[in-house]
Amino acid sequence: MSPTEAPTASVAPPAVVQLVARGLLDAYGSGTWKDLVGRGIAAAAAGVELRVEEFDPNDLPAAVAATPANCPAAVIEYSVHPGLVEALRRERPGTRVLVRAINAEGLQHWHRRAPGLRPTYDNACDWYGVTRLSWRDRRSARAAHATLGISEWDERHYWRRIAPRATFVPLPYFCPWPDLRPEVRPRPWRERDDLIVCMPGGGDRLSTQQQDNLGRLAAALAAVGDREVPRCGLTGGSRVWASTAPPTGDELSGAERLGRVDEPWDLLCGVKAVAVLTDLGFGMKTTVVDGLAAGCHVLIHAGLAPRLPAAVRERCLTIDPRAVDTAAILRTLAGPPDRHAEVHSALRRDAAQTFHAAVRGRYCRRPDGGTAEGGPSSNLTNPNDSVATGDETEG
Template sequence: MIRLVIPDRHEGERGAGQWKDLQGIRIVLEQLGADWREFRFDGGNVGELAAQIGASAGVVIWYYSFWPEAMEELKRRCPRARVILRTVNAEAFQHWVRASKNWRRFRGLPRDVYGFARLMWRDRRCACAADILAGISAWDNAHYWQRLAGKDKVCFVPYFCPWPHLLPAVRPLPWEQRETDLLCLAGTRDPIGRGHAAGFTALARRPEWSGRRLAASAGLLEAPPDDWPGNVERLGRLDEPWTRLCGTKAVAVLSPLGYGSKTTVTDALAAGCHVLVHPRQHERLPPDERALAIPVDPASAADARRAVACLSQPPARLGGDVQREQMNHSVKFWKRVLSGYGTDYDGEDSYA
């Protein structure tokens, strides 16, 4: 029996990265024909989970790394259970990027340093309590999780785009029918989201993009409106961006900040879009996505011209083919992890 432990507060908004990843895990478990069920973790009911497992040698997929006390208690009470921790971010690094850094007279510095150290310590405790870490990002695995847990405990299990399974009636449009030339899904207005918006705005204001059909969605947090150029269609919050992606030629993911999997990149490739990625983030993509995405520095005129030129024809690989390969890739490595193998894989594989 496999138990997928889902924290009530961390499944995420519909359409957000965590929400999509969990949909993908559910799809994988069904594809594998696994005997599985969900357990909703509310922060204090780990005893109920332990009672369900008992003395059996079941498998637990624990989503997210925010509850070391609960994971440690579960291992004490169910020592035969094999716990797989799904990691979705280099949490301490992500905290540092998002920290306000209001360090006037150093008042905010101790708070930010404490938050960084506390998250890293709690992540280490979770990593020690788990039997294996199924990391969504090969880069995060190598630069964060392996340093906390050791290389032998960490493996790369990629995210795949679940939208074709969730919305089967929505399919990528032929190239000539796609109405949007460039789309930005900036998400929250933290420093990462603001980086997406700033990069997209810089590109949209370049003369090479004049007259093109541009659109942007942002705003999961309350904040002043984004200062989009006049040629940008404002979309607001998109719970289900798949329909829009399927009618778009290129997607901009231009923030240099952030960790974890760039699920927007994966989704856009599955929709048959070109994907323009900031060079810093392009280097961190897994090889399969790195081969298909286009590195673009919004400040570079040459990169802007190259990005516009890609709109004349569709990507070399059809979105449907890419999505199927994504899913097969994910199923393959989830199967290895669930079977007790797979920690020798570091992400250096490709379906491109």
């Protein structure tokens, strides 16, 4: 370079845009919120610049306008906005459009509402909701370059049936709390409260079932009688569900009402176990993964276990709330869990690697269920019967 030439400034590559529906980022502590902020952590770990843009679902042109024409990739949160996926594919042909799927939305609605077959107005409305959400999911998956799924069980049993020709990439959920609250560390085992905590969300069937099953667990432990047993506690609201009142009456059968919890991570880091006692719902029960990261034992419903990744499931204690094996619970809680921190580290690493590959259009799925070009290699997020989806696809 001659002395008269000005140095050429390096131009940073454009950022990947994360499109988030207005209000989702306000739901502090919810599963949706944790997954959203985890995306930013994974992107930073992978060296991907991620710019968050909130959008109004009723103003899709503004959401498209917020995505620059030279944007390499846009991640839409979540699959319930097929119109935005289609608009971006049409208006931003150079942008790779990815959809994050955190649920089998149609099946989730079915579990929450449990519509019957009688020809009533309520049942008709509920079945319409199931059909409408499933159709939205199908449109989103078919229009996107790839769908980043949180659950491979959902992929096999839902997504591949409603959109068999779409591209799916498993992007695991990992607990974001250690990054968000580094000052709060899991406490040593001997200093932890001898408590099994259950943290249901809102007042739907999933939460009601958790409350009922915690009551059964508490009653079974209380009946042991000849030795000290752990207490059971139910949270009664949080920042997310501040309006959720603690249950009244005898349905808890001896379980404690812990009241509102503003910082669930702080609670998990100080108890010996967390219980997720429902077989309803799809996606990923984020509290299970959070409990492992916090060094808790995690008690899961026998009906939920098959839908969890194998390596996560193997580190949980599966129980049947209607036939509680108290001896197994007491034996498990007698000492600290084994190597739970390894699961958290592997999930975090896999999420960063998969996200890095996905925003660059590298979606290769191997027969063992992993993704090539930097995708998951530990098999932590893959149940035993994962399926291959074909050769590498450049989006």
